Amino acid sequence: MAPIKVFTAPTPNAHKIVAALEELGLEYEVQPVAIFQGEQFSDEYKKVNPTGRIPAIIDEDGPGGEPITVCETGAILLYLVQKTGKLLPTDPRKRCEALQWLFAVVTGIAISVREFAHYTMFAAEMCADPYPTQRYVGETERVLAVLEEHLKDGKEYIAGGEFSIVDIAMYVWVAAMIQRRGKIQSSKTGEEYVNITAWAQKLARNHPSFDKAVAACEPPPP
Incomplete structure (x- = not known):
C-alpha cells in the first residue's frame, strides 16, 4: 500500500x-509546503487544493482502490476514521457527542484561537482598530471557558469517554498556546485553565504522536 502524501507546514x-496518521499507524510521506514564501498559492499546489490551504492529503489507495485527494482538516480526519474504523466512538450516542465537539473545534474554537494569535502576535502593530483583537480575545476566552468547565472532575477525553480525533483536533491548538505563552490562562484574569492544562499534559505524556507530528512538519533545512 502506497504511503499517504500529506502536504504540511509548521x-x-x-x-x-x-x-492522526501516527496514531492510526498509517504510512505517510510528508510533502512540505513553504507557506511563508506563498507556495500554497502556486499553480502546482492549487492542483491539490484550489483554496490554497494547508494541509491536504492524497491517498493512492482511496475508496475502490482509486486515488483520492482530501482537503480541510475536519474532512481529512473523518476520512481517516472512515478508512480505518478507529479514533471515533462506535456507540451512536457517543459518536454523536464526539462529532458535535469535532465540528465545534474545527469551525469555531480553532478559528477563534488562530485569529486571537494573529491579531495579538502578528498584526498588533499593523491593525490600529482595536475591534478585531477585542473580538477574538473575547471569543477565545469564551470558548476556552466552556472547555475548561467541560473537562472538570478530571475528565481525560473531550468526548465519548475515549481518545479520539476530537482530542487531536483540540490539543494542537492548546499546545500552540502553551508553547507561545508558557501556560494557558485567561487574558482577563490571569488565572490558569487548570482542567485544560491537566488534560493537555496527560495527552502529551501518553501520546508521543504529537511530538512526532511537530517534528515531521518542520520545514526542511535550506
Whole structure:
C-alpha cells in the first residue's frame, strides 16, 4: 500500500493530521509546503487544493482502490476514521457527542484561537482598530471557558469517554498556546485553565504522536 502524501507546514492544522496518521499507524510521506514564501498559492499546489490551504492529503489507495485527494482538516480526519474504523466512538450516542465537539473545534474554537494569535502576535502593530483583537480575545476566552468547565472532575477525553480525533483536533491548538505563552490562562484574569492544562499534559505524556507530528512538519533545512 502506497504511503499517504500529506502536504504540511509548521502549523497546528498540519500537526493534527500527522498526529492522526501516527496514531492510526498509517504510512505517510510528508510533502512540505513553504507557506511563508506563498507556495500554497502556486499553480502546482492549487492542483491539490484550489483554496490554497494547508494541509491536504492524497491517498493512492482511496475508496475502490482509486486515488483520492482530501482537503480541510475536519474532512481529512473523518476520512481517516472512515478508512480505518478507529479514533471515533462506535456507540451512536457517543459518536454523536464526539462529532458535535469535532465540528465545534474545527469551525469555531480553532478559528477563534488562530485569529486571537494573529491579531495579538502578528498584526498588533499593523491593525490600529482595536475591534478585531477585542473580538477574538473575547471569543477565545469564551470558548476556552466552556472547555475548561467541560473537562472538570478530571475528565481525560473531550468526548465519548475515549481518545479520539476530537482530542487531536483540540490539543494542537492548546499546545500552540502553551508553547507561545508558557501556560494557558485567561487574558482577563490571569488565572490558569487548570482542567485544560491537566488534560493537555496527560495527552502529551501518553501520546508521543504529537511530538512526532511537530517534528515531521518542520520545514526542511535550506
